[in-house]
């Protein structure tokens with residue numbers, strides 16, 4: 612014999628009255644309901660998760676058998692987000708800003724030419740930087756965008772993006788014999804793998820302000836994107852940054868604010884500093900004679916981070932300054948000329 616929790620007839624009556632009362636509450640909360648009837652209860656529909664996801668005054672009433680007599684108000688469907696890309700077209704080695712506005716998004720992601728696009732939340736939008744590699748073929752390309760919504764179906768869009776040709780010179784570099792080993796693909800690859808971990812960090816909020824500044828005053832000795840020929844060989848790669856010739860020991864400053872993501876000695880890049888500016892934007896400063904910051908340190912635009920040198924794959928004192936969006940190198944001068952992002 613267990614202790615029963617069944618209702619006595621008089622209790623059942625009480626429940627019925629309560630149900631009717633609750634139904635009345637539901638009716639009062641619902642604009643223009645049809646008159647409910649207790650005699651012919653309609654089949655109970657399975658409530659759709661979408662309309663009931665947002666709490667509404669009648670949402671809890673669906674638990675009662677009689678409540679289905681009162682149709683739930685249909686929530687006004689939210690329109691999907693709008694996609695904005697500017698500027699268009701984009702030159703090889705340059706960037707565009709992509710924004711998703713509205714559409715009840717809680718997150719977004721996407722890809723372009725096999726690279727992940729990392730979105731961050733801004734004022735009234737999610738935004739990201741789409742980077743075009745200097746070796747991207749010119750022509751029509753597509754950005755894949757996915758928006759994750761709190762209501763409604765996931766949002767997906769294919770955004771056309773036209774890439775125009777930029778002209779790049781060919782640079783011939785004569786390397787002294789003691790540095791030729793730094794061209795060994797195994798050495799180059801090992802260092803690239805090490806750095807990939809830095810650029811795989813999740814994108815944080817924007818930490819730069821205004822335009823970027825030149826990290827050192829000096830003459831451009833090798834431009835960004837130049838096809839590189841070493842010791843007379845056919846060009847095998849391209850120059851990933853901008854070389855600025857400056858005397859050994861000259862101060863090198865942060866091009867803008869951010870967090871020091873890397874500060875250490877590397878074989879090819881020499882003594883190196885990489886700053887994470889948020890939104891998947893990084894700046895790199897290589898061949899330094901001295902590094903004066905540590906990993907994890909917050910730096911401001913114009914703050915000294917090291918000194919000019921010729922460590923690693925260098926033929927004289929200079930600063931190699933590069934800008935990259937994740938794994939894609941972009942033209943540093945673009946960041947000096949216009950304020951990027953919101």
Ligand SMILES: [Zn+2]
Pocket residue numbers: 833850851852853854930931932
């Ligand atoms: Zn360089």
